[in-house]
Amino acid sequence: MYRYDEFDAAFVRARTGQFANQVERRLKGEISEEQFRPLRLMNGLYLQLHAYMLRIAVPYGTLRSQQMRKLAHVARTHDRGYGHFTTRQNIQFNWPRLKDVPVILSELASVEMHAIQTSGNCIRNVTTDQFAGAAHDEIIDPRPVGEIIRQWSSLHPEFSYLPRKFKIALNGAPHDRAAIRFHDIGLQATTNGDGDIGWEVWVGGGLGRTPMVAKLINSFVPHEHLLAYLESIVRVYNRYGRRDNKFKARIKILVHEEGLETIKGQVEAEFAEMRGGQLTLPQEELDRISAYFAPPAFSALPDTPVDIAREDILDPVYARWLRHNLNRHVQPGYTSLTISLKPVGGSPGDATAEQMEAVADLAERYSFDELRVTHEQNLVLPHVAIRDLRAVYDGLVAVKLAEGNAGLITDIICCPGMDFCSLATARSIPIAQAISQKFAAPERQKDIGDLKIKISGCINACGHHHVGHIGVLGVEKKGEELYQITLGGDATENASVGKILGPGFDADGVPGAIETLVETYLARRENAQENFIAAYRRLGEAPFKEALYGNG
Structure with a gap:
């Protein structure tokens, strides 16, 4: 999964130190709120109705237990005891004090987390299918490509001040679980006639005041040319996107007003110049990044289905959780399970510090130290042995996270x-x-x-x-x-x-x-x-x- 390299560690340390100085100047009144605004937004800090809000990046929604425990610590120490998981697979803290934000960022950096590019007119946190690398119907695990896009887009000098924010999502299975057609760029794994795996590229989707479904701009881009093709799209957007009206500044408006064929022609012209250049992705680099996402050391378990009918008789509440919160795993004897953050009468997406710590413990013990944040504001344990389901369920019951409603009307x-x-x-x-x-x-x-x-x-x-x-x-x-x-x-x-x-x-x-x-x-x-x-x-x-x- 996501890990810092030397570049990441250096730029996060530098940014944290820089922002600490900016916060100190703001607290002393040396800069105004208006002057501070672009500086704080570069570090994921918003000014909301009642307080500042800090948004933390969770690249393609994947976390280690250590990182979740750190989020719990931040919630307990620097907020009001909870965090809010978002539709961008991020987490937000709604009540941090300004003087504490540099401390929070420094603590997050200690577990390879930051808030960079969670706000502002830049390429935002890359999202993907919450069951990536585990789902039975997957064409390819999209997370290695998501990590490559993260590295390419982080602090990209040409794309730090785009006309508006820019969002990219990837989906690795035929069934779209990442809402790619409502992103500025959506990437769908596919195969060509020779059986090679590549990407459909969708462009110009989005919601907001002008909702639009993305359009297919290229039906097959191979791995080695994907970064060059993405950069071609963002260059065209950066050059022609509206900067005079923020309500018309998204790429969806550019595609709509200019027409897909016009935009495609401009993108292909850029791509023709870039193809074969420094943005060509060597197979050995793809292999190196993919090794970060190698499957866990699964045990050889029998492919025994969950007996929900039996549980309906013994424990109907547990049976309901089994019926609605499991997703079929590629590995026999395992499943992926959704942890609903939607209790009846609760605030969707919220989790207390105690709940985050409990989930971290369960992930460490039963899911190979891995968990996910979904774009539907839930959490996922991606690799759980079917034989361990009851133990996980009991652990969730203890912290009031065992709601069996994933995908149902109360999963809002x-x-x-x-x-x-x-x-x-x-x-x-x-x-x-x-x-x-x-x-x-x-x-x-x-x-x-x-x-x-x-x-x-x-x-x-x-x-x-x-x-x-x-x-x-x-x-x-x-x-x-x-x-x-x-x-x-x-x-x-x-x-x-x-x-x-x-x-x-x-x-x-x-x-x-x-x-x-x-x-x-x-x-x-x-x-x-x-x-x-x-x-x-x-x-x-x-x-x-x-x-x-x-x-x-």
């Missing part, structure tokens, strides 16, 4: 909203809590099945509401919070942007509106195997809109 993505964020126009956490309480009954969740609800507290869409099967967007209207509801979003390979159904609802009306939509689905689905998004695509919006608003 939610941004911090107006409880924390200075950009938000409405609260989102209380809406998520009220919806989860409305659908708290386990049997009801099971009957509803796969249904993704995503909530944002403003048009910036940090809660990914555009791609929720049901999306909720909080806005301000005449001084009051109003919530628009969208249907039909999908972040997978069947990517789609949800459509607004009609007039919004006040906060108290949202849970009831969601219940009406769910009951309409249950009444109209063909059978129990037809999930919500499939039923919506078959039926269209009409029956849902009629149920919600009537014929008028």
Whole structure:
């Protein structure tokens, strides 16, 4: 997994020392908040509604137990005892004191972590499939390429001041678990006619006030040319992206206004000059990085399936967790398990210091010292022996992390909203809590099945509401919070942007509106195997809109 080399260690030490001096000058009043702003953003520090917020990078969502314990220490010592895991596979601390931030960064550096490029107009943290390197359906583990992209993009002198922030995601399996079509660049592992593995390159996706599905710009780029092709895209964006209007500065707007063929022509021209140059990736370098991600020393275990039917009789709560929170592993006798950070009535994505330490202990003992952060605000133990599942479950029960709801209606993505964020126009956490309480009954969740609800507290869409099967967007209207509801979003390979159904609802009306939509689905689905998004695509919006608003 991710590890520092000499370059990483040197630049993180230098940046930490530099920022400590900048913080000292700010505390003494030698520089204003306006002057301090670009300096703090370069180090992942935001000024939110009530306090500063520090965002820590977790490259492609992969952590060691030692790193998770350090995050727990930061939460307990320098914050209010918890951290918030984000849709960028990062973690945020919402209450650090400014004078403590250099100390936090120094402590993080001791376990090979930092906050560089978690904010600002640069290439942000590279994300990927949370089951990478473990999933049974994987074409290739995308993390070695993710690490190469991290090294290429970190402090890249040409791309430190782009027109706007720039996000890259990779997916190594046919089923998209990384939402690549809603990124500035999305990379999908694929094979060509000769069986060689390479990458589809998608460009111009994104959410925010102008949601767009990315377009396929190249159907096959081999490993050795991928960096050159990515650099060609970012150069074109850096040259032609709008800098006069931040709302039109993302590459999705450039692709939309200029047209894919025009942008592709410009990219190919750049690529023609760069191909075969210094950005060509030698196979030996790919092999060297890939060795960091070699599979653990798995035991030879029988391929015995989990007997959920038996557990349904012995312990239905445990059976529910087994049914919903496991993902099939490539290695016989093992599984990947999702640790839900979505307890009923809780704040989605939050974990206490004690919970982080417990997860670190479980990862060290049962998952080869490895864990993952997902873009859906959960955690994953990627390599757990099936024989150890009960022990892991009992450990999670002890710290209230054994919710068996992964992928269900209460597994809600939610941004911090107006409880924390200075950009938000409405609260989102209380809406998520009220919806989860409305659908708290386990049997009801099971009957509803796969249904993704995503909530944002403003048009910036940090809660990914555009791609929720049901999306909720909080806005301000005449001084009051109003919530628009969208249907039909999908972040997978069947990517789609949800459509607004009609007039919004006040906060108290949202849970009831969601219940009406769910009951309409249950009444109209063909059978129990037809999930919500499939039923919506078959039926269209009409029956849902009629149920919600009537014929008028």
